Amino acid sequence: xxxxxxxxxxxxxxxxxxxxxxxxxxxxxxxxxxxxxxxxxxxxxxxxxxxxxxxxxxxxxxxxxxxxxxxxxxxxxxxxxxxxxxxxxxxxxxxxxxxxxxxxxxxxxxxxxxxxxxxxxxxxxxxxxxxxxxxxxxxxxxxxxxxxxxxxxxxxxxxxxxxxxxxxxxxxxxxxxxxxxxxxxxxxxxxxxx
Numbered sequence: 586x587x588x589x590x591x592x593x594x595x596x597x598x599x600x601x602x603x604x605x606x607x608x609x610x611x612x613x614x615x616x617x618x619x620x621x622x623x624x625x626x627x628x629x630x631x632x633x634x635x636x637x638x639x640x641x642x643x644x645x646x647x648x649x650x651x652x653x654x655x656x657x658x659x660x661x662x663x664x665x666x667x668x669x670x671x672x673x674x675x676x677x678x679x680x681x682x683x684x685x686x687x688x689x690x691x692x693x694x695x696x697x698x699x700x701x702x703x704x705x706x707x708x709x710x711x712x713x714x715x716x717x718x719x720x721x722x723x724x725x726x727x728x729x730x731x732x733x734x735x736x737x738x739x740x741x742x743x744x745x746x747x748x749x750x751x752x753x754x755x756x757x758x759x760x761x762x763x764x765x766x767x768x769x770x771x772x773x774x775x776x777x778x779x
Contacts, residue, residue: 587669588662588669588670588671589668589669589670589671590670590671590672590673591625591670591671591672591673592625592626592672592673592674592675593623593624593625593626593635593639593672593673593674593675594623594624594626594630594632594633594635594636594639594674594675594676594677595620595621595622595623595624595636595639595674595675595676595677596621596622596623596636596637596639596640596649596651596676596677596678596679597621597657597676597677597678597679597715597716597719598621598622598640598644598646598649598679598680598681599678599679599680599681599719599723599728600680600681600682600683600684600697602699602729603697603698603699604621604697604698604699604700604703604716604719605621605622605644605646605686605695605696605697605698606619606620606621606695606696606697606698606703606706606707607619607620607621607622607643607644607688607692607694607695608692608693608694608695608696609691609692609693610692610693617693617694617708618708618709619696619706619707619708619712620707620708620709620712621676621712621715622636622639622640622643622644623636623639623674623676624638624639624642624643632656632675632677633651633677636651636675636676636677636679637649637651637679640679642689643688643689643691643692644686644687644688644689644695645685645686645687645688646681646683646685646686647683648681648682648683649679649680649681650679650680650681651677651678651679652677652678652679652680652722652726652728654722655677655678655718655719655722656675656676656677657675657676657714657715657718657719658673658674658675658676659673659674659676659711659712659714659715660672660673660674661711676715676719678719678722678723680728684697700716700720703716704716704717
């Protein structure tokens with residue numbers, strides 16, 4: 586049996602500390618398969634053109650700035666009926682200010698995830714490697730600030746606790762009022778409902 590090759594383009598969409606993940610629904614490995622926007626490259630399209638078209642079709646997001654110098658290839662194999670497929674997906678990084686998402690009918694949901702959340706949610710190891718590469722690239726370019734720990738030694742004396750000559754009075758609540766608080770779910774705290 587001959588192997589058929591397919592090529593797709595995708596975008597790792599980044600917005601202010603969050604990555605856009607799409608729920609592709611059930612797969613043979615998971616109830617909910619999470620990944621990035623991606624789709625087939627049409628004959629007359631470049632990788633960039635296909636990635637932008639697919640991102641718009643799948644999310645409704647049009648304002649995407651593709652960053653140069655990042656391409657992450659993922660190659661995997663699967664069967665479609667009796668046909669063995671070799672799929673190559675080329676991922677780019679796109680920055681967007683848009684947060685409103687209109688998912689296509691081929692998806693079941695979306696999630697703007699932090700890097701740590703994305704690593705937990707993404708279904709396949711190859712897409713986890715993509716986001717790791719994207720995060721590293723964004724940090725190297727200064728788009729994501731790296732957290733550095735700086736220790737500053739200051740010699741200050743701790744503030745003394747106020748001394749009181751009399752013991753503070755403690756109020757006790759009746760069992761009746763405690764059960765009322767517990768049932769309300771407020772745990773005795775006022776809530777603003779404005």
